[in-house]
Amino acid sequence: MALTPLARARRRVPRTVALVGIDGSGKTTQAHRLADELAAEGLPASYRRNAGGRRWFGRLAGALGRRDADDLLGRRLMLVVESLLRWLAILRTLLRRSITGEIAIMDRYAVCQYASLRAHGARPAAERRARLAYRLFPRPDVTFLLAVDPEVAFDRIEVRGYDHEELSFLYAASAAYRSLPEYADFVVVDANGTPDEVAAAIRARLPVPRPARALPPGTEPTRVAAPVARPVAAPARPVAPTADVVVPAAGVMASPVASWPRLAAVLVGSRTLILAFGSLLAGVTALGYQLLESF
Numbered sequence: 001m002a003l004t005p006l007a008r009a010r011r012r013v014p015r016t017v018a019l020v021g022i023d024g025s026g027k028t029t030q031a032h033r034l035a036d037e038l039a040a041e042g043l044p045a046s047y048r049r050n051a052g053g054r055r056w057f058g059r060l061a062g063a064l065g066r067r068d069a070d071d072l073l074g075r076r077l078m079l080v081v082e083s084l085l086r087w088l089a090i091l092r093t094l095l096r097r098s099i100t101g102e103i104a105i106m107d108r109y110a111v112c113q114y115a116s117l118r119a120h121g122a123r124p125a126a127e128r129r130a131r132l133a134y135r136l137f138p139r140p141d142v143t144f145l146l147a148v149d150p151e152v153a154f155d156r157i158e159v160r161g162y163d164h165e166e167l168s169f170l171y172a173a174s175a176a177y178r179s180l181p182e183y184a185d186f187v188v189v190d191a192n193g194t195p196d197e198v199a200a201a202i203r204a205r206l207p208v209p210r211p212a213r214a215l216p217p218g219t220e221p222t223r224v225a226a227p228v229a230r231p232v233a234a235p236a237r238p239v240a241p242t243a244d245v246v247v248p249a250a251g252v253m254a255s256p257v258a259s260w261p262r263l264a265a266v267l268v269g270s271r272t273l274i275l276a277f278g279s280l281l282a283g284v285t286a287l288g289y290q291l292l293e294s295f
Contacts, residue, residue, distance in 0.1 A: 014141030021146035024153025052082035
């Protein structure tokens with residue numbers, strides 16, 4: 001019987017946790033809280049934001065007297081820029097995770113771009129090209145979809161006050177997430193409650209073991225004395241006659257055979273860098289092709 005994504009993740013500690021959902025669902029708040037909670041428990045968790053720049057361009061549009069980012073750059077060009085910036089942000093996050101070995105708590109992931117393309121009415125070919133570019137990235141170990149009513153999300157956006165979304169678009173974005181083929185792998189969390197309620201629901205379904213409880217004050221752990229091992233005399237081995245071993249003097253270069261492991265490690269590292277650069281070039285080329293197709 002096939003295992004659910006959560007059951008598969010429970011077999012090991014996840015290294016990549018993504019929080020996705022429509023604007024106003026609480027992704028940023030909950031990703032920060034989850035990363036801080038895991039770090040407080042002694043786990044190497046860090047918050048990582050994979051934004052596409054739409055909010056920044058929206059603020060720039062407002063400063064220039066435009067309605068929003070789409071009005072500033074045009075709908076198609078804004079989708080291309082958003083796809084490229086999010087692709088680069090995810091690449092940076094995954095490279096950093098591979099170096100530090102941290103648990104990356106990701107605020108948005110590739111599926112957010114697919115949902116954005118659908119919600120903004122992009123052509124199917126645009127999503128196919130985006131998926132071609134994003135297929136370089138592995139799926140997160142766990143993806144939480146923060147499901148929130150569009151009316152609740154709309155009220156939250158209005159309260160925070162630094163941006164605006166149309167209620168009709170929030171409905172379209174919510175439907176876009178549910179229509180994705182990845183939806184079956186999402187761990188859906190009701191995000192209509194308070195931040196504490198949502199955080200508790202996420203933590204309860206995250207397959208990361210909690211630390212052991214501390215002992216009450218004044219209580220010492222029970223110690224069991226280890227058995228004392230008695231030395232056992234090793235049987236004498238016959239020494240085979242061998243030729244004299246010549247030890248190289250100081251300053252004399254050792255045999256080239258001794259340096260082979262180091263050379264192999266350098267070659268493996270070079271191969272990794274070449275593959276990473278090739279993947280980066282392929283992704284940028286695919287997104288550049290999407291840019292040309294938009295005109």
